[in-house]
Amino acid sequence: MATQVAVGQARVEAEPFAQPRGLWSWLTTIDHKRIGILYGVTALLFFFIGGIEAMLIRVQLAAPNNDFVSADQFNQLFTMHALTMIFLGVMPLSSAFFNFIIPLQIGARDVAFPRLNAFSYWVFLLGALLLNAGWFFGEAPNTGWFSYANLTSPAYSPGHNVDYFVLGLQVLGISSLAAAFNFLVTIINMRAPGMSMMRLPVFTWMTLITSILIVLAFPALTVGVTLLMFDRFFSTNFFIPAAGGSPLLWQHLFWVFGHPEVYILILPAFGIISEILPTFSRKPLFGYSAVVFAGAGIAVLGFGVWAHHMFTVGMGPVPNAVFSIATMLIALPTGVKIFNWIGTMYGGHLDFRTPMLFAVALVGMFIIGGLSGVMHASPPVDSQQQDSYFIVAHLHYVLFGGSIMGLFGGIYYWFPKITGKMYKEALGKLHFWLMLIGFNITFFPMHWVGIEGMPRRIYTYNSGYGWDLWNLISTIGVFVLAIGFVVFIVNMWLSVTLGEKAADDPWDGATLEWTTPSPPPLYNFKHTPRVTSRIPFWSQKYPEVYGDDDHFHHHATDAAADDHAAEHAPASAHAVAHDEHAHEEAIHLPNPSYWPLVTAIGLTLVFAGFRWNYAYHAITYIGVVTLVVGIYSWALEPAMDDPAEHAEAH
Amino acid sequence: MVHRLPWRIVAALAMLSVGVLLLGACSSSAPQTTISDASVNNDRIWSVYTIIWIAAAVVFVAVEALLVYTIIKFRNKPRTAHGRPVPVHGNTKLEIVWTIIPAVVLVVIAIPTLQIIAELEKRPSEADNPLEISVIAHQFFFEFRYEDQGIRTTNELHIPVNRKVDLVMTSNDVIHSLWAPRLGGKVDSIPGRNNHMWLEAKETGEFDGQCAEFCGVGHANMRFKVIVHDEAGFMAWMDEELNPTPGGDAAAGEAFFLNGPCAGCHAIDGTTAAGTVGPNLTHFASLPQIAGVVPNDEQNLRAWLANPPAVKPGTGMPNLNLTPAQIDNLVAYLQSLK
Incomplete structure (x- = not known):
């Protein structure tokens, strides 16, 4: 699949850095754009697999007492559907945009640690395969994505199912952490001159906040999974009540990770539509600071609400009250975002291209998911909704109506930049309407069956509860969604292979990525741009509308120091100025390397050896050796060639 | 090039959503519905639930209407003289307004929430003369023990009407959750812990329930019934349990x-x-x-x-x-x- 994209991308340029070609170039790439494409294609593949799992679930539930799949197969399907969509679909699709777009938006040549970036991708891919390996043995994880202890203890889950969950999440967590540190450093350190924090594009801001969330939340999951790993492989009793352990400890550790994880899934989509809405409204984002601080506020509050997943475990009235109020508070910054998005559109010249349709759908659908979320912030109400289909409806309005709508909007929005081709607008719109309608047919009735008392995670139900019709309707909706996804794939395929060549700036964009060619060259920017505005490309294109830039100085006083150089530069009237002296500078790019891949293989083998513990854990030891060799070779390999070689190219 | 939203599709979708709700409301047979006034504790829950539904409906209509209005009014608008809409970067007053109004709505929800938490989590006192029943969850059934009466049942919880029942819940293996929606919310049965839930039925009859916390391969079939008797019926049931008539049926x-x-x-x-x-x-x-x-x-x-x-x-x-x-x-x- 990757090579298909490469064909579409191949442009022989009269430039010092031609795009390398062939499979080997993809295995050794450390170019953030190629890694972004790898993340994106892999994520869509897993999105497809997760969708197939969802279809099988819905076919089973289409009618009462159906026996399309067995109880255990059903448990594997709903467990893997959630794990796949969260860790292998939405998160890596967000990562795809972090990788491809962030360096372009901040005017950088690459991320701060390009080889660590490649390592993150390979660890993600191998971790995803490890998590899914159970399918080949008929024993995929079957205890839910939350995998509550002590159901996961060897006594109640004697097979290998839970092992894939434990080991897969360990590996995937390392990938997420490495990527998050990388983007933290990149966004803080690699910004172009003049791009103060309060001039960052909002997508970059949300990426920064998401990275902070990952850095703080994933260690809790790692700790929990490590304890579970000890319980399962070394006979400890952290979560085993009969031996004095606490199953509730797992729930706390899991949700201290799991609730911020919800914001890890949604904030990138919020960032994406905060780019799309201004572009297609032809208006700057309304209330930039409010949107940024609301995002940060959601992230901070997100760490204080984890126990609202545990209102029914008997924590007592005081903790329930505290977590209830904290949860309700999150509605405030979320509401601020929604109002500012509507404010952005208000008074604009709205152009309903496909990306805009998805962005508006996010706003409309997320309102529903947000309101149902406020309902179960109230513990008495939650006691009637928790673990019912009402929650299934709620979470899909947030994660599908929210995250996935936003991510698909992002795919269409940046498709011309990423591939250099235009997608087919008519197919894009068809995909959008099928997805919006299919989504609502599938998930809206779930509110009702939940209120009628249908629990989650049941593979069968009896007739006579008033659930039959709504379940059938939900199943029909899934097939509408599936047709929509087929239209999307056809559109992508046709557009990459036969699409018209895309302009560099097809949407009249405001941010730096649109100042580069489509697709961008290996080095992104020939000269490092200088930024004097929050909407640098618009300020350059429409100086009579945005050129005076008073607003930005007014609001971003912290930018004054950064601006000093820019204001004294000859071309300071333009928001995207190029330092004349920069023509002298040589472009240095790091070399491709296969050591990140080798290191990732070693790391994965270390964990895989716990599952396939043959011959005195031979696989683990092979993994350790590979890992050590990989890390040392990586460290000792020169990062780039002698600069003198490149000087010749100019 | 004009890009128009197919409004008929939007209208059809809205109609469909309303239809779904109306049809749902008319569905007569829902023995496990949460919408019920069969117990005092479910009445308590709905006293908050109703307020939240009203607040949510008002906010939903207001915000979606604002969104739809904005879409219709400003779609494909001809450009201004300089070709761009008037750039507006924000409005501090508006930001304050749309922070404070939702905050007020939240306060309206939060106050009854806190009151009802306190009521629902308070164990019945001696004055209530509660009937204490131990709930021991197993893979994949519920065991009910009437310790004082020396009665044990499985998956059938017999209780008297109009009397507080004090459930003491634990589990024999993994985490389960006892949920009979028409009689109120759920509380988890957790191994190594005793959780409490009270229940006071207002009408007699049979009420369906099932395990709400995923507990393994038999989770979907872990069903139980709550049978609410009048006072005489409950005494007769206890009598029958303690002195069964011979011969099987x-x-x-x-x-x-x-x-x-x-x-x-x-x-x-x-x-x-x-x-x-x-x-x-x-x-x-x-x-x-x-x-x-x-x-x-x-x-x-x-x-x-x-x-x-x-x-x-x-x-x-x-x-x-x-x-x-x-x-x-x-x-x-x-x-x-x-």
């Missing part, structure tokens, strides 16, 4: 099989019993042996039902603590399955 046995603990693990084709953990019992009476170890006759069947591990050590079927009356009925039923 196959119909009662079938009802117990389907609604009791058996269907969590066993299937009988042609009925709603579809458990897959234990063997399929469609032709049980024709089997030569029980559990493959002892001849299939009435005496062995009684011994097996009374305590399976005593007959076959290591069997997956636990001791269900069945009452003599339940065993009589089950034997009559099982022996009819040729």
Whole structure:
């Protein structure tokens, strides 16, 4: 699949850095754009697999007492559907945009640690395969994505199912952490001159906040999974009540990770539509600071609400009250975002291209998911909704109506930049309407069956509860969604292979990525741009509308120091100025390397050896050796060639 | 190039959503619905729930209307003289307004929430004269122990009407959750912990419930019933439990099989019993042996039902603590399955 994209991308340029070609170039790439494409294609593949799992679930539930799949197969399907969509679909699709777009938006040549970036991708891919390996043995994880202890203890889950969950999440967590540190450093350190924090594009801001969330939340999951790993492989009793352990400890550790994880899934989509809405409204984002601080506020509050997943475990009235109020508070910054998005559109010249349709759908659908979320912030109400289909409806309005709508909007929005081709607008719109309608047919009735008392995670139900019709309707909706996804794939395929060549700036964009060619060259920017505005490309294109830039100085006083150089530069009237002296500078790019891949293989083998513990854990030891060799070779390999070689190219 | 939203599709979608809600509201048969005033505690829940629904409906209509209005009013607007809409970067007053209004709505929700938390989590006092019942959850059935009366039942919770019932909940294996939606919310049964929930039914009858916390392969079939008696009926039921009339009733046995603990693990084709953990019992009476170890006759069947591990050590079927009356009925039923 990757090579298909490469064909579409191949442009022989009269430039010092031609795009390398062939499979080997993809295995050794450390170019953030190629890694972004790898993340994106892999994520869509897993999105497809997760969708197939969802279809099988819905076919089973289409009618009462159906026996399309067995109880255990059903448990594997709903467990893997959630794990796949969260860790292998939405998160890596967000990562795809972090990788491809962030360096372009901040005017950088690459991320701060390009080889660590490649390592993150390979660890993600191998971790995803490890998590899914159970399918080949008929024993995929079957205890839910939350995998509550002590159901996961060897006594109640004697097979290998839970092992894939434990080991897969360990590996995937390392990938997420490495990527998050990388983007933290990149966004803080690699910004172009003049791009103060309060001039960052909002997508970059949300990426920064998401990275902070990952850095703080994933260690809790790692700790929990490590304890579970000890319980399962070394006979400890952290979560085993009969031996004095606490199953509730797992729930706390899991949700201290799991609730911020919800914001890890949604904030990138919020960032994406905060780019799309201004572009297609032809208006700057309304209330930039409010949107940024609301995002940060959601992230901070997100760490204080984890126990609202545990209102029914008997924590007592005081903790329930505290977590209830904290949860309700999150509605405030979320509401601020929604109002500012509507404010952005208000008074604009709205152009309903496909990306805009998805962005508006996010706003409309997320309102529903947000309101149902406020309902179960109230513990008495939650006691009637928790673990019912009402929650299934709620979470899909947030994660599908929210995250996935936003991510698909992002795919269409940046498709011309990423591939250099235009997608087919008519197919894009068809995909959008099928997805919006299919989504609502599938998930809206779930509110009702939940209120009628249908629990989650049941593979069968009896007739006579008033659930039959709504379940059938939900199943029909899934097939509408599936047709929509087929239209999307056809559109992508046709557009990459036969699409018209895309302009560099097809949407009249405001941010730096649109100042580069489509697709961008290996080095992104020939000269490092200088930024004097929050909407640098618009300020350059429409100086009579945005050129005076008073607003930005007014609001971003912290930018004054950064601006000093820019204001004294000859071309300071333009928001995207190029330092004349920069023509002298040589472009240095790091070399491709296969050591990140080798290191990732070693790391994965270390964990895989716990599952396939043959011959005195031979696989683990092979993994350790590979890992050590990989890390040392990586460290000792020169990062780039002698600069003198490149000087010749100019 | 003009890009128009197909408004008819939007309108159709809105109609569909309203239709779904109306149809749903009219659906008559929903024995497990949360919308019910059959218990005092569910009334408490709905006193908050109703406020939240009203608040949510108002906010939903207001914000979606604003969104739709904006879409319609500003779509494809011709450009201004300089080709761009007037750039507006924000408005501090508006930001304050749309922070404060939702905050007020939240306060309106939060106050009754806190009151009801306090009410629902307060254990009944002596003055309430509560009936205390221990709930012990198992994979995949609920056991109810009336310790003071010396009665044990499985998957049938018999309670008197208009009297507070004090449930003390724990689990024998993994986490489960007792949920009879028409009678109120759920509280988890957790191994190594005692959780509390009170319940006060306002009307007599049978109420469906099932396990709400995923507990393994038999989770979907872990169903139970709450049978609310009037005072005399409850005394009669206790009397029958303590002094059962001899002789089995196959119909009662079938009802117990389907609604009791058996269907969590066993299937009988042609009925709603579809458990897959234990063997399929469609032709049980024709089997030569029980559990493959002892001849299939009435005496062995009684011994097996009374305590399976005593007959076959290591069997997956636990001791269900069945009452003599339940065993009589089950034997009559099982022996009819040729």
